[in-house]
Amino acid sequence: MGKKPGLPPGYERFRVRDGYTPEDTGCGLLHVDMDAFFAAVELRTRPELKDRPVIVAGAGPRSVVTSANYPAREFGVRAAMPAAVARRLCPQAVFIPPTQGLYGEVSRGVMAIFRELTPLVEPLSLDEAFLDVSGALRRLNATPAEVAALIRRRVSAEHGITCSVGVAGVKFVAKLASGMAKPDGVLVVPVDRVLEFLHPLPVASLWGVGKRTEESLRRLGFATVADVAHAPLSRLRRAVGNAAAEHLHALANGRDERGVVADVPDKSIGAERTFDTDQRDRVVLERELLRLSERVAASLRAKGVRGRTVSIKVRFADFRTITRARTLASPTDVARLIHTTAVTLFGEAVQGAEIRLLGVRVEGLTGGDEPEQLSFERDEPRWRDAEIAADVARSKFGAAAVRPASLLSPGTDGTS
DSSP states (O other), rough: OOTTTOOOOOOOOHHTTTBBOOOOOOOOOEEEEEESSHHHHHTTTOOGGGGGGGGESSTTTTEEEEEHHHHHHTTTTTTTTBBHHHHHHOOEEEEEOTTTHHHHHHHHHHHHHHHOSSSSSSEETTTEEEOOOHHHHHHHHHHHHHHHHHHHHHHHHHHHHEEEEESSSSHHHHHHHHHHHOSOOOEOOOOOGHHHHTTSSBBSSTOOOHHHHHHHHHHHHHHBBBHHHSOOOOHHHHHHHHHHHHHHHHHHHHHHHHOOOTTHHHHSEEEEEEEEEEOOOOOHHHHHHHHHHHHHHHHHHEEEEEEEEEEEEEETTSSSSSEEEEEEEEEEHHHHHHHHHHHHHHHHOOSOOEEEEEEEEEEEEETTTOOOOOOOOOOHHHHHHHHHHHHHHHHHHTTTTSSSSGGSOTTSSSSO
């Protein structure tokens, strides 16, 4: 088995391979990361494209890369890159449009596997999560590395995609290890070899070091994690400030007190859309607000929560961005009310300008099982019943099975 592309020279000793597993006693924290998630999900039904460069991106001139498989990454293509740049870098790539709703469905299935093994699962996004398996090892009759192997087998067998796993005693080391294990591998960092693992790495490997912080550290001669670990705190403080200095010094010495936080409640739920061409047509814009409101309301109901505050985000053609919000009398998960509020906010804030991006968000979330404040003057409960029925239909027959009538007529933005 050859060396993984993301593995620095000399780090092969940390990788699990046939007949060899580094000592994993005390390494109860796992970071699991799907490999090229969106592209891998799409390639399940297109195996003939497996060895070709594949890029998941919208077709519009302003679309960005959602995901690229590893053959495409060899040409420098990366997620969030403008699709036009990706085409120049890799003109032979196969472009696939994103499939709405599919990735969330696969993600829920993967997270369900994790939660069967341990209740301590902290999702970071659709395609990655931390797991604390320390308390589950006896029940599973397995070591941490064996749990990692079990996860990889089940994700592959049940969902047809691969994942990489970092196994360590602290969170940020596990996350670093999963990145080095890619694609489709496992790295174990023994608790007594954490500094051996960390110290040769570049300073940018430390959690929280972005481009600007890296530049500040390098100007003062901090090139590696070891440089930060051995530096006096006073010198670090001059480079990055008091709080950041203490944080980075602790990480560089292998200390990370954060545990896995399971099921962190959402603070808000939103959706947004960047138009392929700037829009000023009020009909198109209000139709898009309805589309976004439908998505947000469906997400609220799926998570069993309601929100009290509706906000909109508007980005104009000159990239100026504004937000407006209104707090409702009681929490809601009803698209009709969210849309009505969003349209009102939009009408008050925007008069005839060209719009580049629209967003709708609901904040102030509460549990969906809280008593509903009823009113004899509004028909929200009936609309809610209708929207729940539509949720059921869409779950059975697909996302386009039931839609508001106003979303069925073609729009000038090219959607229908």
